[in-house]
Amino acid sequence: DAKTTQPNSMESNEEEPVHLPCNHSTISGTDYIHWYRQLPSQGPEYVIHGLTSNVNNRMASLAIAEDRKSSTLILHRATLRDAAVYYCIDATGNQFYFGTGTSLTVIP
C-alpha cells in the first residue's frame, strides 16, 4: 500500500548536512507530503510536512519538486541523535501509508 520509494539506508558524517530523497510517483494534487522519523524503541515522530512550497522548521527543511514527484528532507547538521529510520508519506486525508523508510547512520 505504500506509495513512496526511498533508499533503504544512508550514511552521514556528524555535523554535515544530510539530504534524504523520496519519490512520490503516484501523488495526487491534494496529498500532503509528510516526513516522520523513528528512533529505536520509540513510536514515529513528526519531522515536517508540506503541500507544494518548500518548508522549514527547527528540525529540518523540506524541498518539494515542482511536479511534486519527489521531495528531499534536509537535515542541516547531522547529530548522533538524528540516527533513525526516516519515512516519507503521501497523506491522503487521514490515511498515512508508510513505506519501509531510510535507515540513517550518523558517523562520529
Next chain:
Amino acid sequence: KAGVTQTPRYLIKTRGQQVTLSCSPISGHRSVSWYQQTPGQGLQFLFEYFSETQRNKGNFPGRFSGRQFSNSRSEMNVSTLELGDSALYLCASSLREAGELFFGEGSRLTVL
C-alpha cells in the same frame, strides 16, 4: 500537555485468543489512527476514526476491528489471534486532516 497514551505496553497471548488495546489521544484531538509494525512489513495502516466513525480502513482481515468513544479514546480488537499478529501496535492522534500525527509508544503484542 499529555501525549498519546497506549495500554497495555506489553502483552503475551496464545493463538486463538483475542486482545483489546487502548489508546487515549491528546486532549482535543478527534482523529485516532492505528498502525501495525512488524520487522517484515514495516508500518502498516490499520484504520482511522474520527468522531466515533471509522473513516478509513487499511488492508487487514475482519479479525481486526476498532471503535472510538465519545471522549475520542479508541480501542482496537484482534480476535482469533495468529502467530503473525505478533507486532508493535501504534496509535496516533491528530488535530487536523492530513495534519501532524502524534504517536504513542505502542503496545507490543506477542502471540505464542
